Amino acid sequence: MAVNLWSRTDHARDYLERADSIAHRQEGESTLLEFIPRTMRRILDLGTGDGRLLALVKREHPDAEAVAIDFSPAMIEAARKRFAGDASVAVIPHNLDNPLPELGDFDAVVSCFAIHHLEHERKRALYSEIHGRLNVGGVFCNLEHVASPTLRLHEEFLHGIGFTVQTEDPSNKLLDVETQLGWLRAIGFADVDCHWKWRELALLAGRRA
DSSP states (O other), X not given: OOOOOTTSHHHHHHHHHHGGGSTTHHHHHHHHHXXXXXXXXXXXXXXXXXXXXXXXXXXXXXXXXXXXXXXXXXXXXXXXXXXXXXTTEEEEEOOTTXXXXXXXXXXEEEEESOGGXXXXXXXXXXXXXXXHXXXXXXXXXXXXXXXXXXXXXXXXXXXXXXXXXXTSOTTOOOOOHHXXXXXXXXXXXXXXXXXXXXXXXXXXXXXXX
16 A cells, blocks of 8 residues: 555654755755746645745745645645735645646646655646646646666665655655656647756646647
8 A cells, every 4th residue: 555644744744844954955946936927827736735835936926826735734734824814825635646626727837845745647647637727828847856767876865865765755656757757748738848957856847838
């Protein structure tokens, strides 16, 4: 049975305590922001966590309406606290193992270090659902934890973020960049590319033509 520890409060809070210290994270976030359309009016954040990435997007697009989803009670609580008083942000409980609920259409869909917790078959299905939720010209930006091509590189990455193969998150279901870019192209996304990468952290993006 697949392991996913993110419903546990201790697991979520442990991540939040070290989220700011993840190596090179800010580089990836800054690059992601470059691809959000200036005309963006509505955005969906998948696996929002405490709303960190969405808050960065909202800083540059304060008038945009946002929907943030997560299934971790601790994360939902943190995100609602972050966006308390901001009526333009709706935080909705939802497990990405299940098909996306009917939330309308969006000009941008973003995700940060969340989709790699899904089984590979579900990842691909979710990418297709995202394509269907985007308006023409809308973008999907996934700042993601991806698989290394070799065990040695994987071990070096883990060492760089303070983990080992024995202590890494058993919830991870990592997949290589090339496979995921191929999926996005096959689904119908245009301008698909990996726009930034540091070891196992990568920004994958595409646009609905």
